[in-house]
Amino acid sequence: MGISLIILSSVITGLLYLFSKINQPTFPEFWIILAQVSGLFGTLFLSWNYIVSVRHMILEKIFGGLDRVYKTHEFFGISSFILLLNHPLFLIINFLPFNSTSLYLLPGRNLAYTFGVLSLYSLFLLVSFTIFVKLPYRFWKLTHEWTGIVILLALFHAYLIPSDISRYLPLRIWILSWNSLAILAFIYKRFLYYFLAPKKTYVVENVVQDSNYLVLTLIGDRQNFLRFNPGQFAFFTINGKGADREEHPFSILEQKDNYIKIGVKVIGNFTLKLTDLKDGDTITVRGPFGNFGEKVQEAKEMVWISGGIGITPFLSMAPSIMPDQKVTMIHTSANPESRLLTDKLTEHAVVNPSFRFINHLTSLYGRLNADNVCRRFNLTRNSYVFLCGPKKMMETFAEQFSSYGISRKRIIYEDFQLR
Numbered sequence: 001m002g003i004s005l006i007i008l009s010s011v012i013t014g015l016l017y018l019f020s021k022i023n024q025p026t027f028p029e030f031w032i033i034l035a036q037v038s039g040l041f042g043t044l045f046l047s048w049n050y051i052v053s054v055r056h057m058i059l060e061k062i063f064g065g066l067d068r069v070y071k072t073h074e075f076f077g078i079s080s081f082i083l084l085l086n087h088p089l090f091l092i093i094n095f096l097p098f099n100s101t102s103l104y105l106l107p108g109r110n111l112a113y114t115f116g117v118l119s120l121y122s123l124f125l126l127v128s129f130t131i132f133v134k135l136p137y138r139f140w141k142l143t144h145e146w147t148g149i150v151i152l153l154a155l156f157h158a159y160l161i162p163s164d165i166s167r168y169l170p171l172r173i174w175i176l177s178w179n180s181l182a183i184l185a186f187i188y189k190r191f192l193y194y195f196l197a198p199k200k201t202y203v204v205e206n207v208v209q210d211s212n213y214l215v216l217t218l219i220g221d222r223q224n225f226l227r228f229n230p231g232q233f234a235f236f237t238i239n240g241k242g243a244d245r246e247e248h249p250f251s252i253l254e255q256k257d258n259y260i261k262i263g264v265k266v267i268g269n270f271t272l273k274l275t276d277l278k279d280g281d282t283i284t285v286r287g288p289f290g291n292f293g294e295k296v297q298e299a300k301e302m303v304w305i306s307g308g309i310g311i312t313p314f315l316s317m318a319p320s321i322m323p324d325q326k327v328t329m330i331h332t333s334a335n336p337e338s339r340l341l342t343d344k345l346t347e348h349a350v351v352n353p354s355f356r357f358i359n360h361l362t363s364l365y366g367r368l369n370a371d372n373v374c375r376r377f378n379l380t381r382n383s384y385v386f387l388c389g390p391k392k393m394m395e396t397f398a399e400q401f402s403s404y405g406i407s408r409k410r411i412i413y414e415d416f417q418l419r
C-alpha cells in the first residue's frame with residue numbers, strides 16, 4: 001500500500017505538470033523541462049522523506065514494518081538529494097555558455113534562489129552525515145534534529161520562485177501542500193512525539209547481568225499495559241533526574257500480562273546506563289512496533305538464524321510454534337557467550353518437539369552457510385528463513401538462500417540498525 005501511495009502521488013505530480021503546459025504558447029526547452037521535473041519530483045520526494053520519518057504505527061502498517069519505513073526514508077533522502085542537485089545543474093546547462101555556475105549554485109542572486117541554494121546545501125550535509133561520514137549514532141541523531149531547516153527553505157523557495165510551473169495554481173497548491181505536510185511531520189517528530197505518542201511507564205523489577213549481557217524485568221500498570229505479539233519490539237527511555245529523552249529499541253523477550261522482559265547487549269552509552277538501573281527505577285516504553293514474527297503463522301517449515309544479540313526476538317517467537325510447524329533455530333557466535341539468553345531456547349527445545357535449537361560456534365565448527373543448512377536440515381524451496389543479527393551476516397545468508405532457490409519473499413529479517 002505504501003508503494004501504491006508513492007506511485008499515486010508521483011502520477012498526480014506528473015499529470016499536473018503536463019496540464020500546466022497545455023495552455024502555454026510555447027513548450028520550454030529540453031533542459032528546462034528536465035530542471036522543472038527534477039525540482040518537482042525532488043520536492044515531492046523530500047516531503048515524503050519527512051512524512052515517513054514520523055514513527056507512527058499507521059506508517060508501519062502501510063509499509064509493512066518499521067525497518068521498511070526507515071529504508072523508504074533513506075531512499076527518499078538520497079533520491080530527493082540527487083533530483084534537487086540536478087535541478088540547478090540542468091538550468092546551468094540550459095543557459096551555457098552564457099551563464100555562470102554562481103547564478104544557480106551560490107546564494108545571493110535573490111531571496112528565492114538563496115533559499116533554494118541553502119536548502120540544497122543543508123540537504124547535502126545531512127545526506128553526507130548519514131551515508132558518507134559514519135558519525136556515532138548520538139551525534140548523527142543530533143544532526144537529524146535540524147532537518148526541518150531543509151524543508152522550510154525548500155518551501156520558501158517553492159513559494160517565492162516565479163516560473164511557468166508556479167503560475168499554474170493547482171500544481172502550486174499541490175506542491176506547497178506536500179511541503180506543508182512535511183513541515184507538520186517534522187514538528188510532530190521533533191517537538192510533539194515525546195508528549196503525544198502512545199507510551200506507558202514501567203517499573204524495573206529485576207536486573208540480571210552476566211558479562212556484557214543483561215536481562216531486565218519490567219512491570220507495567222496491571223490494568224493498562226502494552227500488549228506485544230511475538231517478535232515485536234518497543235522504544236525505551238530511562239526516566240528520572242539527569243536522564244535525557246533518548247529512546248532506544250529493544251525486542252521483547254517475554255510478556256506475561258503486565259510483566260515484560262528485555263535482553264540487552266552492552267555496547268555503548270545507553271546500554272551501559274541500563275546496567276546502573278536499580279529495582280524501582282522507571283522506564284517509559286513506546287510501542288509495540290515490528291512485524292518480524294507475523295509470517296511465522298503462515299510458515300510450516302522454517303529455519304531461524306541469529307547472530308549475537310539478534311537472538312532476542314526469537315525468544316518470544318519460540319513459544320508461539322504450533323505442533324504442525326517445524327523450526328530449526330541456529331544461533332551462531334564466534335566463541336561461547338553468556339547463557340542468559342540461549343538457556344531459555346535450549347529449555348524450550350526440550351519441551352516442544354517442533355522446535356530444535358543449535359548453538360553453532362564458528363571457532364569450533366567453521367562458518368555456517370546456506371548450502372550446509374539446507375542439506376543438513378532438508379530445507380526445500382517452500383521453507384521460510386528468518387534472520388536476525390549483524391547486517392553483513394543477514395545479507396550474506398539472504399543472498400545464499402535465494403541462490404539456493406528460496407524466494408526472497410520467504411527470507412524475512414529484522415534489522416537492528418535503524419537510521
Ligand SMILES: Cc1cc2nc3c(=O)[nH]c(=O)nc-3n(C[C@H](O)[C@H](O)[C@H](O)COP(=O)(O)OP(=O)(O)OC[C@H]3O[C@@H](n4cnc5c(N)ncnc54)[C@H](O)[C@@H]3O)c2cc1C
Nearest residue numbers: 137247248249250251263264265268269270271312416417
Ligand atoms: C528493531 C530493533 C530491535 C532491537 N532489539 C535489541 C535487543 O533486543 N537487544 C539489544 O541489546 N539490542 C537491540 N537492538 C539494538 C539496540 O537498539 C542498540 O544496540 C542500542 O540502541 C545501542 O545503544 P548504545 O547507546 O548502547 O550504543 P551506541 O554505540 O550509541 O549505538 C550502537 C548502534 O546501535 C544503533 N542505535 C543506537 N541508538 C539507537 C536508537 N536510539 N535507535 C535505533 N538504533 C540505535 C545504531 O545502529 C548504532 O550504530 C535493537 C535494534 C532495533 C532497531
